[in-house]
Amino acid sequence: MSKRILxxxxxxLVSQASHAQFTxxxxxxxRAQMNAVQALQQMQQRADQAYSDxxxxxxxxxxxxxxxxxxNFSQFRIATMYxxxxxxxxxxxxxxxxxxxxxxxxxxxxxxxHESIKAKLAPEQLPQARSAASLLVQQKxxxxxxxxxxxxxxxxxxNCTGSRVGNRCDAISSISFNCSxxxxxxxxxxxxxxxxxxxxxxxxxxxxxxxxxxxxxxxIDQYQPGQVELxxxxxIDD
Numbered sequence: 564m565s566k567r568i569l570x571x572x573x574x575x576l577v578s579q580a581s582h583a584q585f586t587x588x589x590x591x592x593x594r595a596q597m598n599a600v601q602a603l604q605q606m607q608q609r610a611d612q613a614y615s616d617x618x619x620x621x622x623x624x625x626x627x628x629x630x631x632x633x634x635n636f637s638q639f640r641i642a643t644m645y646x647x648x649x650x651x652x653x654x655x656x657x658x659x660x661x662x663x664x665x666x667x668x669x670x671x672x673x674x675x676x677h678e679s680i681k682a683k684l685a686p687e688q689l690p691q692a693r694s695a696a697s698l699l700v701q702q703k704x705x706x707x708x709x710x711x712x713x714x715x716x717x718x719x720x721x722n723c724t725g726s727r728v729g730n731r732c733d734a735i736s737s738i739s740f741n742c743s744x745x746x747x748x749x750x751x752x753x754x755x756x757x758x759x760x761x762x763x764x765x766x767x768x769x770x771x772x773x774x775x776x777x778x779x780x781x782x783i784d785q786y787q788p789g790q791v792e793l794x795x796x797x798x799i800d801d
Contacts, residue, residue, distance in 0.1 A: 602742040602750035603758030607634075614640065619650035628749070630664075632756045633708035638665035639673050646680060655683055660695035667704055706783070712760060713779040715753055716772060 597605065610625035623644060629637040642661035645654045662677040684692055701707065742754040742764075750758070757764070760775060 597742045598763035599742050599754050599757035600763050603755050606749060606755060619644065623650050629755065630703055631752055632759045633705065635665045635668050635673060639676065655680060656688055656692045656695055659684060659692040660699050663696040664699045664703060667700060709779050709782050712756055713776065713783065715756055716776055
């Protein structure tokens with residue numbers, strides 16, 4: 564299973580940097596709107612700054628939102644907040660669950676951190692911790708996010724206009740996903756999820772979107788867990 568996860572993650576890491584630019588409106592003038600990648604980056608920066616400033620309430624709110632799109636650093640950060648009792652009540656069971664969720668991607672830093680939390684738990688706490696981790700994986704894990712991403716792309720592409728060379732999606736821009744550059748606004752989950760897939764907008768590269776859909780569905784079809792259980796993972800020996 565870990566090999567399939569890592570293969571899919573490599574697909575998502577293909578750089579889209581050459582397409583990272585502000586959306587230009589039909590009258591040629593840029594407005595206060597961000598593409599999806601930029602909106603996600605701004606959100607990450609705001610969360611990190613809030614954490615650095617000690618505004619843990621704000622940091623938690625932003626990190627929590629990003630955990631819904633599978634942002635592993637946000638999952639890791641919430642685990643540390645539970646461990647240290649920063650804004651959240653100190654709770655090693657929840658720290659274990661969130662650290663496991665972060666470690667699902669297989670990154671050594673997160674796996675080592677998860678092991679450090681596990682070592683702090685009493686044996687009688689492990690069943691509860693594993694149950695909490697299993698629930699988080701079902702709700703926010705890699706498989707769950709692949710399904711949600713596929714559904715989002717499929718729904719967005721319904722609005723594409725046809726042409727002799729295929730669907731162009733020219734009429735759909737990042738504005739459809741509420742990607743705002745205003746500091747007081749945040750991209751909604753669709754916008755942030757689009758950015759997490761490395762796409763600037765639905766209009767950016769339709770061919771890339773089609774390839775991404777194929778990869779998503781291939782991953783989903785191969786995995787087919789029904790319900791994810793901790794024992795299915797080879798990444799962490801729990």
